[in-house]
Amino acid sequence: MSTDDLIFDVRDVTLRFGGVTSLNNVSIQQSRGEILAVIGPNGAGKTSLFNCLTGVYTPQVGEIIFHPSQDQSVSIMGRLPHKVTQAGVARTFQTSRMFNALTTFENVKIGVEARHKTGPIGAMLHLPRRNREERESDQRTLELLAFVGLEHRMNTLADSLPYGDRRRLEIARALGTNPKVLLLDEPAAGTNPSEKLELTDLIRRINQEMGVSILLIEHDMRLVMSLAERLYVLNFGEVIATGPPKEIQENPAVITAYLGTTETEGVSG
Amino acid sequence: MSINERKWPLGLDKDDLRLAVTCFFGGLLLAVMTGPEGNLSSPGFAFQHSIFSSHVYGFVIFGLLLGALSVTRRKSKMGVWELPVSLRLVTVKEKIRTLTNTYPAIIFGVVAFIALIAALLVADFTGPLVPNKLSFGQLLHQFVNSRTYGYISIAEAPLVIRLVRTRLKKSTPAQGSIFSSNVATVIYGLVGGFLFALFADPWLPPRFRWSYFTFGGPSNNAFFHHWTTYLWIVMGGLLAGRYIFVKTSDIRRAKTQRFRRPRAEVSASTRFVMYAGCLFVAVEAPKYLNAFWQSTIYQQIGIFVLLAIGLNVVIGFAGLLDLGYVAFYALGAYTNAYFTGALPIHPPFILNTFFVVPIAVIVAMLAGVLLGLPTLRLRGDYLAIVTLGFGEIVYVLISNLTSVTDGAGGTGPAGGFSINLPGIHYAWSAALTGDLSYYYLLLGFMVPILFLFTSLNNSRVGRSWAAIREDEVAATSLGINPLKYKVMAFAIGASTSGVAGVLSSAKLGALFPSDFALQLSIFVVILVIFGGMGSIVGVLVGAAFLNWVTQYLIFHSFIDYQDADKFMYFGALLILAMIFRPQGLVPSKRRVREFEDEEAGLGSADALGTAVEGPLS
Ligand SMILES: Nc1ncnc2c1ncn2[C@@H]1O[C@H](COP(=O)(O)OP(=O)(O)O)[C@@H](O)[C@H]1O
Numbered sequence: 084m085s086t087d088d089l090i091f092d093v094r095d096v097t098l099r100f101g102g103v104t105s106l107n108n109v110s111i112q113q114s115r116g117e118i119l120a121v122i123g124p125n126g127a128g129k130t131s132l133f134n135c136l137t138g139v140y141t142p143q144v145g146e147i148i149f150h151p152s153q154d155q156s157v158s159i160m161g162r163l164p165h166k167v168t169q170a171g172v173a174r175t176f177q178t179s180r181m182f183n184a185l186t187t188f189e190n191v192k193i194g195v196e197a198r199h200k201t202g203p204i205g206a207m208l209h210l211p212r213r214n215r216e217e218r219e220s221d222q223r224t225l226e227l228l229a230f231v232g233l234e235h236r237m238n239t240l241a242d243s244l245p246y247g248d249r250r251r252l253e254i255a256r257a258l259g260t261n262p263k264v265l266l267l268d269e270p271a272a273g274t275n276p277s278e279k280l281e282l283t284d285l286i287r288r289i290n291q292e293m294g295v296s297i298l299l300i301e302h303d304m305r306l307v308m309s310l311a312e313r314l315y316v317l318n319f320g321e322v323i324a325t326g327p328p329k330e331i332q333e334n335p336a337v338i339t340a341y342l343g344t345t346e347t348e349g350v351s352g
Numbered sequence: 353m354s355i356n357e358r359k360w361p362l363g364l365d366k367d368d369l370r371l372a373v374t375c376f377f378g379g380l381l382l383a384v385m386t387g388p389e390g391n392l393s394s395p396g397f398a399f400q401h402s403i404f405s406s407h408v409y410g411f412v413i414f415g416l417l418l419g420a421l422s423v424t425r426r427k428s429k430m431g432v433w434e435l436p437v438s439l440r441l442v443t444v445k446e447k448i449r450t451l452t453n454t455y456p457a458i459i460f461g462v463v464a465f466i467a468l469i470a471a472l473l474v475a476d477f478t479g480p481l482v483p484n485k486l487s488f489g490q491l492l493h494q495f496v497n498s499r500t501y502g503y504i505s506i507a508e509a510p511l512v513i514r515l516v517r518t519r520l521k522k523s524t525p526a527q528g529s530i531f532s533s534n535v536a537t538v539i540y541g542l543v544g545g546f547l548f549a550l551f552a553d554p555w556l557p558p559r560f561r562w563s564y565f566t567f568g569g570p571s572n573n574a575f576f577h578h579w580t581t582y583l584w585i586v587m588g589g590l591l592a593g594r595y596i597f598v599k600t601s602d603i604r605r606a607k608t609q610r611f612r613r614p615r616a617e618v619s620a621s622t623r624f625v626m627y628a629g630c631l632f633v634a635v636e637a638p639k640y641l642n643a644f645w646q647s648t649i650y651q652q653i654g655i656f657v658l659l660a661i662g663l664n665v666v667i668g669f670a671g672l673l674d675l676g677y678v679a680f681y682a683l684g685a686y687t688n689a690y691f692t693g694a695l696p697i698h699p700p701f702i703l704n705t706f707f708v709v710p711i712a713v714i715v716a717m718l719a720g721v722l723l724g725l726p727t728l729r730l731r732g733d734y735l736a737i738v739t740l741g742f743g744e745i746v747y748v749l750i751s752n753l754t755s756v757t758d759g760a761g762g763t764g765p766a767g768g769f770s771i772n773l774p775g776i777h778y779a780w781s782a783a784l785t786g787d788l789s790y791y792y793l794l795l796g797f798m799v800p801i802l803f804l805f806t807s808l809n810n811s812r813v814g815r816s817w818a819a820i821r822e823d824e825v826a827a828t829s830l831g832i833n834p835l836k837y838k839v840m841a842f843a844i845g846a847s848t849s850g851v852a853g854v855l856s857s858a859k860l861g862a863l864f865p866s867d868f869a870l871q872l873s874i875f876v877v878i879l880v881i882f883g884g885m886g887s888i889v890g891v892l893v894g895a896a897f898l899n900w901v902t903q904y905l906i907f908h909s910f911i912d913y914q915d916a917d918k919f920m921y922f923g924a925l926l927i928l929a930m931i932f933r934p935q936g937l938v939p940s941k942r943r944v945r946e947f948e949d950e951e952a953g954l955g956s957a958d959a960l961g962t963a964v965e966g967p968l969s
C-alpha cells in the first residue's frame with residue numbers, strides 16, 4: 084500500500100456516547116482505488132465508524148482527513164453530513180432507507196440532482212440552467228439505472244422492489260452524487276446467494292469502471308474475501324487486527340472475537 | 353356469554369356498525385348544516401320544518417346509502433363478503449363494461465336507475481336557490497328544471513352509449529364499428545359539450561321551456577343566444593380531438609421508444625384544455641353571481657385560497673407544521689398600511705400599493721428566514737409550538753403597540769391598488785358589494801403563483817422536499833441540506849402570505865388586530881389538510897369549498913348561525929374527512945403513496961414530525 088496516496092486517513096478516533104465508548108483510538112488508512120473491508124461482531128462500532136466518516140457523529144478525539152484527490156484534503160471533523168457528501172463521500176445504510184413513495188427513477192434522480200445548482204427561482208421560471216440540469220440528470224439517472232441493472236424497474240415504486248433490487252437502487256442513488264469513495268454498510272445482508280454474486284460483481288465494477296474507492300462493512304466472509312484487498316477487524320470499538328484476508332482468517336485475536344470466548348480476552352487481545 | 357362472543361349476522365362486526373352510524377350521522381349533520389334558515393326565537397317551528405323537509409330526507413338517505421356502501425366496501429376488501437363481479441369496486445368505466453357485457457338488460461336497468469337517482473340528488477343539491485326546500489312540491493319544481501335534465505343526461509349518457517354499442521356489436525363484427533371511429537368520438541365530444549352547456553349555462557331560465565331551445569327563442573336569454581353555449585361545444589370537440597390524437601400517438605410512441613421517462617398521467621394537451629376551462633370558469637362565473645357572492649369571492653374565499661396555497665408549500669411540500677402563518681399575513685397587511693400612510697408613524701414616502709407588494713414579499717420572506725433559521729432545526733412538534741408563539745407575539749405587538757399600529761381601534765384606511773400612468777388612470781374599487789375588480793386582481797396574482805408553485809414542486813427543489821419529508825437522514829446522505837430547503841419553504845410560504853396580506857388590506861382599508869388572531873392560522877392549516885397536503889389542486893378546491901361553506905351557512909343554517917360557529921362545523925367536517933379521506937379531498941399522488949406506505953408499516957406519512965431520531969443503523 085502506498086502511504087502517500089490515501090483517500091481516507093483516520094487517526095486515533097475515539098467516539099463516546101455518555102459512558103459507552105463506541106470507538107476507541109481507531110486508526111484506519113484507505114488507499115485511493117482500494118476496496119477495504121471492515122468486519123467485526125455486532126456492536127463492534129462499524130456503523131459508528133461510518134457515521135463518523137460521513138459527519139453524522141463527531142468523534143471527541145482524533146482526526147479524519149478525506150482526500151478527494153491526491154493534492155486536496157478535507158477534514159471531516161465537525162463537517163455537516165451533506166457537506167461531507169458534497170466533498171465526495173457517499174454511503175448506503177445498514178437498514179435500507181429508500182424514498183419509498185417515489186419511483187426508482189426519482190430516487191436516483193434525487194441523488195444525481197443533489198449536486199446541481201438550480202434554486203427555487205430557476206425552478207419556478209424554467210430558466211435555461213434548470214432545463215439543462217433536468218436533461219443532464221435524466222440522462223445520468225438512466226445511465227446509473229442501467230449500470231446497476233434496474234432500468235426495467237424505472238417506474239416502480241421503491242417499496243415494491245424486491246429486497247435485492249432495493250440494495251442496488253440504494254447503491255445507484257449513492258453513486259448519483261459522484262462520489263470518490265462509497266461506504267457500503269452490510270450491502271449483502273438479507274440477500275440470497277445469487278443476489279450476493281450479482282452484488283459482488285456490481286461492487287467490483289463500481290470500483291474498476293467508475294474508479295470509486297470502496298469501504299465495505301460486511302458479515303459474509305466469502306464476499307469479503309473475494310472483494311477486499313485488506314481488512315480491518317473491529318471489536319468493542321477497537322481495531323484488533325489488520326491485513327490481507329488470508330492473514331486475518333488465521334489471526335488468533337480475530338478468531339477469539341468471532342468465536343466469542345470471554346469478552347475481556349477479546350478486548351485485550 | 354360475554355358481549356365479545358355474541359355472533360353478528362353476516363359476519364359484520366363492531367367496526368362496521370361504527371362506520372354505518374358515522375355515515376348516517378354525517379348525513380344528518382349535513383342536513384342540519386344546510387337546513388333552512390331558522391332562528392332561536394321560534395326554535396320549535398324551525399325544528400319541525402327541519403325534520404319534515406324533503407331536504408333532510410335527502411341527506412338521511414344519502415347517509416344511509418353511504419353507510420351501506422362503505423360497509424360493503426370494507427367487507428369485500430377484507431374478503432368476508434364475496435361480491436359478484438358487478439359489485440366489486442373497480443373503476444366505474446370497467447364496471448359499466450362488465451355489466452353491459454355479462455349481464456342482461458335488467459341489471460343494466462338497475463344501474464341506469466341508480467344513476468338517475470344520483471343525478472336527481474346532485475341536481476337537487478346544486479339546483480337554483482330555492483330559499484327553503486321545505487315541501488315536496490318545491491322539490492318537484494326543482495326537477496322540472498333544465499339543469500336537472502342536464503345532470504340526468506350526463507349520468508345516463510355513458511350507459512346509453514354503451515348499451516347501443518354492445519347491442520350493435522352483437523349484430524355486426526366489432527372491427528371498424530362506426531361507434532368507435534374517430535367521427536363518433538368527435539360527435540360524442542360535441543354532444544357532451546352541448547349537454548354541459550345545457551346544465552351549466554347560468555343564463556338559462558330556471559324553469560324549463562322548450563321555446564328556449566329554439567334559435568329564435570323568446571328572449572335574449574334563450575339557449576342559443578349565448579356564446580358560452582358555443583364555447584362549451586367547441587371545448588367538447590377539442591377534447592374529442594385530443595383523445596384521438598393521444599390514442600394514435602400513444603400507439604406510435606409505444607412502438608418506437610425504449611427508454612421512456614416516467615410519464616405524467618395526464619398529457620400536456622389535456623392539462624392545457626383543463627387549465628383553459630378552469631380559467632374560463634374562474635373569469636366568467638363570478639359575473640353571474642349576486643352581489644353578496646361577488647364580494648365574498650374575494651375577501652372570504654380568494655384571499656384564503658391564496659393563503660392556503662402558500663401554506664401548502666410549508667406543510668404539504670416541506671412537511672413542516674407552521675401555526676404562526678397568520679403573522680406573515682399581518683406583516684404584509686401592516687406593511688401596506690405603513691407605506692400608504694395609514695399608520696400613526698409615517699413612511700419616508702407614500703407608495704402605490706403595487707410597489708408595496710415586492711416590499712411586503714421581502715419583509716415577509718426575511719421574517720420567515722429569521723424565524724426559520726433558528727427554529728427549523730427543531731423537531732416537528734417543537735417547531736409547531738415556536739411558530740405558534742411567533743404568531744402570538746406578532747398579534748400581541750399589533751394589539752399593544754398603539755403608537756405604531758393604532759392597536760385595537762384599527763388603523764386608518766390603507767391604500768388600495770391603482771394605476772396612474774400618463775393617459776391611464778384606474779383605481780380598484782373598494783366597494784363592499786357587487787364589485788369584481790379586486791377579484792380579478794387577485795386572479796392576476798394567483799394564476800402565476802399557481803404555475804410557479806407547480807413547476808417548483810416538479811423540480812429539483814420539490815423533489816428535495818419530498819426526500820426530506822420521507823427520510824431526512826437519507827436525504828442528507830445525498831448532499832441535500834435539510835435546513836436550507838426547510839428555510840426556503842418557510843420563506844416562500846411566508847412571502848405568499850405577505851402578498852395575501854397586502855391584497856386583503858388594500859380592499860379592507862382599516863386593519864384591526866382581531867383580523868390576525870391565532871384562529872386564522874389554524875383555519876388555514878385546516879384548509880390545507882382538508883384539501884390534501886401537497887396537492888395544489890386539492891388545496892385550491894378544499895380551501896374554496898370550505899370557505900364557500902362558511903358563507904353558505906350564513907344563509908342556510910338551521911340554528912341561528914354566528915360566524916364563530918364555523919369552527920364547530922369545520923371540526924365536524926374535518927372529522928368526517930379524516931375518517932373517510934385522511935389524505936385530503938384531492939390528494940397529491942406522492943402523498944397517497946406515503947399514506948399507503950404508512951399503513952403497510954413502511955416509513956411515516958406524518959408530515960408534522962419528520963425528523964428521524966435515534967441511532968443510525
Ligand atoms: N446514537 C447512539 N447513542 C448511543 N449509543 C450508540 C449510538 N450509536 C451507536 N451506539 C453504540 O455504539 C456501539 C456500536 O454500535 P454500531 O456502530 O451500530 O455497531 P455495529 O455496526 O458494528 O454493529 C453499540 O454499543 C451502540 O449501542
Ligand SMILES: [Mg+2]
Nearest residue numbers: 129130177969
Ligand atoms: Mg451496524
